[in-house]
Amino acid sequence: MGDLIVIAIALAVALYFWAMGDQWLKFSWQFLKERPPDWYFLLPIIWLALLLELYDPRRASKRAETVRGIAAAAAICMILYLSIFFISEPKSLPRRGVAGFIGAVAILNLLWRLLYIRVFNAPAFLRRVLVIGAGRAGSIFTEIIQKIKPTPFTVVGFIDDDQKKQKTMINGLPVLGSSKTLLDVIEKQSITDLIFAISGDMQDTLYSAILSAEEQGIEVTTMPIIYEELLGQVPISLLADDWVLRSFVDRAHASGSYELIKRLIDLIGSIIGTVFLIPLFPIIALLIVIDDGLPIIFSQTRVGKSGKQFNLYKFRSMSRDAEKDGVARFAV
Numbered sequence: 001m002g003d004l005i006v007i008a009i010a011l012a013v014a015l016y017f018w019a020m021g022d023q024w025l026k027f028s029w030q031f032l033k034e035r036p037p038d039w040y041f042l043l044p045i046i047w048l049a050l051l052l053e054l055y056d057p058r059r060a061s062k063r064a065e066t067v068r069g070i071a072a073a074a075a076i077c078m079i080l081y082l083s084i085f086f087i088s089e090p091k092s093l094p095r096r097g098v099a100g101f102i103g104a105v106a107i108l109n110l111l112w113r114l115l116y117i118r119v120f121n122a123p124a125f126l127r128r129v130l131v132i133g134a135g136r137a138g139s140i141f142t143e144i145i146q147k148i149k150p151t152p153f154t155v156v157g158f159i160d161d162d163q164k165k166q167k168t169m170i171n172g173l174p175v176l177g178s179s180k181t182l183l184d185v186i187e188k189q190s191i192t193d194l195i196f197a198i199s200g201d202m203q204d205t206l207y208s209a210i211l212s213a214e215e216q217g218i219e220v221t222t223m224p225i226i227y228e229e230l231l232g233q234v235p236i237s238l239l240a241d242d243w244v245l246r247s248f249v250d251r252a253h254a255s256g257s258y259e260l261i262k263r264l265i266d267l268i269g270s271i272i273g274t275v276f277l278i279p280l281f282p283i284i285a286l287l288i289v290i291d292d293g294l295p296i297i298f299s300q301t302r303v304g305k306s307g308k309q310f311n312l313y314k315f316r317s318m319s320r321d322a323e324k325d326g327v328a329r330f331a332v
Contacts, residue, residue, distance in 0.1 A: 010108050014100035015097065015100075017097075017100040018096045019035070021096050036097060047077065051070070126152075127153040133198035134170050135197075138160075141197050148230060179203060183209060195221055288316055292320060295316060296315065298314055300312050
């Protein structure tokens with residue numbers, strides 16, 4: 001809502017700035033009807049689309065990320081406009097109006113976002129974090145976090161499978177449970193983030209519980225990543241054999257721009273591939289019928305991202321009723 005209000009103000013400022021340079025109409029209702037082309041009023045939507053990355057709460061709470069995101073959005077807007085401007089007919093595009101909007105929206109949006117960070121980084125609005133692992137890595141990490149002012153988040157406590165640590169205090173923080181009670185603790189304590197800080201072996205039950213929490217929308221991050229983000233250093237002495245989970249989490253939290261670019265490449269590649277392969281579809285279908293009869297298409301329910309199921313459809317490549325007993329097997 002804050003962004004929408006700021007963008008509306010920026011649009012009004014840009015139109016006024018544009019009208020002040022108009023020799024005839026100035027800022028009036030007639031100016032608004034005659035001068036701005038219809039596409040001009042789509043600029044706010046384009047700007048919002050470019051800010052998608054900044055709707056990640058983790059990014060939205062950081063000044064550096066905010067400045068970088070808004071600067072990137074302004075640069076992309078300007079590059080897109082200039083690209084169109086130089087291939088359009090002379091004097092067919094409103095330079096003053098577009099430049100005024102980009103400048104106004106970038107400045108006002110930045111000021112609003114910085115105000116947002118100042119207000120919502122207050123203790124009442126901070127993320128509530130649970131540290132997985134109350135050993136050496138987790139203990140040193142929380143000790144360092146408690147020294148950072150202002151605190152980046154609220155550490156609620158630890159989760160650890162060591163029975164000796166249950167219901168004890170470490171650095172003034174309680175060990176709230178084990179992997180078996182992780183989901184219950186998340187619900188009772190209103191946890192928003194999990195930070196994985198185990199320096200030794202991890203039990204299967206803990207891995208399963210963390211994946212379940214991830215599927216429920218809980219942010220899962222490894223301690224080295226948070227450590228580096230906050231301090232600009234890599235905690236070499238605290239790193240251990242947590243590479244499997246680190247790889248999983250790092251891949252799951254690719255940046256919004258990466259996901260957007262990847263999605264665009266997927267769609268473009270799919271469209272091009274489909275165009276070239278469609279002529280082969282009738283031939284493939286005919287060969288399947290000749291070789292093994294109907295059906296041509298095989299469908300199956302598969303598990304996708306975050307455990308969500310979807311229906312898969314493909315040309316049948318196995319013999320009919322090859323898995324009639326319900327047991328999956330490789331084609332031979």
